[in-house]
Amino acid sequence: MKARLIETGLDANRQFRVKQVDEYFLNSPFHFHDTCEIVLIEEGYGKRIVGDHIDDFDQGDMVMMGPNLPHIWQTDNAFYHRRKNLRVKATVLYFAPAMVLGLVAGTDAAAAVEALLAKASRGLSIKQDAHARLLELFAEIQISEGLKRISLFLEALHLLAHTEDYDCLASDHYKNAMTVKDAGRFNDVYQFLITNFHREIPLDEVASVAKMSPTAFCRYFKTRTQKSFVSFLQEIRISHACKLLRRDDLSVMEVALESGYNNLVNFNKCFRNITSHSPSEYRKRMRAEAAGELIG
Missing domain, CATH: 2.60.120.280 (Regulatory protein AraC)
Known part of the structure; x- marks a missing residue:
């Protein structure tokens, strides 16, 4: 139900x-x-x-x-x-x-x-x-x-x-598989991730928020959300990076650090996997779109 x-x-x-x-x-x-x-x-x-x-x-x-x-x-x-x-x-x-x-x-x-x-x-x-x-x-x-x-x-x-x-928004294959108990547990997990995504988050730490072992948490998370915990965390981080890249006051390295990535190569790889663009390409594209709106 x-x-x-x-x-x-x-x-x-x-x-x-x-x-x-x-x-x-x-x-x-x-x-x-x-x-x-x-x-x-x-x-x-x-x-x-x-x-x-x-x-x-x-x-x-x-x-x-x-x-x-x-x-x-x-x-x-x-x-x-x-x-x-x-x-x-x-x-x-x-x-x-x-x-x-x-x-x-x-x-x-x-x-x-x-x-x-x-x-x-x-x-x-x-x-x-x-x-x-x-x-x-x-x-x-x-x-x-x-x-x-x-x-x-x-x-x-x-x-x-x-x-x-x-x-x-949700993928075309997404189906809600959650119960009342699941929603309460995921509320704690999601609020924790949204608050702490900018720093390193050990798996055992987020698993403890759900009151589960790391292995059980990973299996449970993927069953209920249809994606892995690592993928989910990367999407939160890259979404934040996209917002920061629309500003002009931060370098790509600064954006990476504020989005939870200490390694620029890893940041570039994750960003391209999710957006199909490099961070620099994405920034140029956003600037071009903004300029087109202003002209229009």
Whole structure:
């Protein structure tokens, strides 16, 4: 049986809702639930795990997730110092997929909505073209009632169902194999890795977080996540390196050190294996894309 690790506030009388987040940091545990969720980050940055996908998030990120897709959003360490200039602000919309399918059943929109929900089972990172209107719609949904509220919600879904400007997150073969007990254990492991990835992490240390032997932990980790612990840790580190490479104030060696690599050759090899580019090539590509956006 799939676990509902957090309450989304939905029941038979409330089939979708919008929640505003304004906190010093994000503190939701690694979890999954039987509703769809759309998250728009208005302020803040950190790391997110959606299924077997690891990436950094930043202001303007929007992700749609289907039911029973495990995920965690964790702000970077700087947010936990409760500095006045650092806040996390987000808009989160929860909705029941059965309610949506019922509303569009027998209409021309049914096929597009069904396709959207199917793709959302992997998690979708929505590009920023639709953000402004969606944010307006979420705000209007908050203060609307009755048919007006339903109409606004359906307009938001219409925008999402007809955009092709998105990336799928979890791999196409990913399946959630976790139970309630697994999710609690992985919450501890993921938070530990996100906090400590920048330093050497002995296998026995992370295994102790899960309260397992190193051998049992490696087997357990791969069974539940469909990837090895070493691969997972490398993806966290390379995701962080990509974020740092988009800045111009750090050398490639400094990026490697801050991402948990003491050896530049090893860093270059891991980076190319995951991104298909060298760190220098990736930086040049990001600069070219940024320059093209500015010109456009």
